[in-house]
Amino acid sequence: MEKKIRGTNHLLVENMIKIMNKRKLTKSAFADLIDFPEAKWNKISNGKQSLSVDELSIIAEKLQMREIDIFTYPDIYIDAGSVDINRDIKTQITVELKEDLKQQVLELVFGNKNLEILNK
Numbered sequence: 001m002e003k004k005i006r007g008t009n010h011l012l013v014e015n016m017i018k019i020m021n022k023r024k025l026t027k028s029a030f031a032d033l034i035d036f037p038e039a040k041w042n043k044i045s046n047g048k049q050s051l052s053v054d055e056l057s058i059i060a061e062k063l064q065m066r067e068i069d070i071f072t073y074p075d076i077y078i079d080a081g082s083v084d085i086n087r088d089i090k091t092q093i094t095v096e097l098k099e100d101l102k103q104q105v106l107e108l109v110f111g112n113k114n115l116e117i118l119n120k
Contacts, residue, residue, distance in 0.1 A: 013051075015070055015073040016030075035058065
């Protein structure tokens with residue numbers, strides 16, 4: 001009788017099962033997709049066999065995902081160092097106003113002094 005490697009499935013395997021279910025694939029179809037024999041995928045999904053790093057890379061490629069995104073599934077990993085929280089964010093809005101309200105809104109947004117400069 002085979003023993004489970006861990007008491008419960010590893011997070012990585014649990015996430016691959018979630019991906020399989022999200023894509024509405026059977027165990028057999030998922031094994032075909034990741035190019036593993038069905039028996040091997042059954043052992044992995046039942047916690048009776050572990051994955052190597054190389055196998056994880058193959059699975060990620062077949063799923064068209066990054067390895068880290070399998071670990072963080074359903075979230076996608078974003079490196080905090082790659083996000084510039086101080087970048088300028090520009091917003092554009094278009095509003096149709098009657099002519100009498102237009103001047104009031106522009107004064108409110110830009111202030112009287114700045115509006116005088118803009119109108120020159």
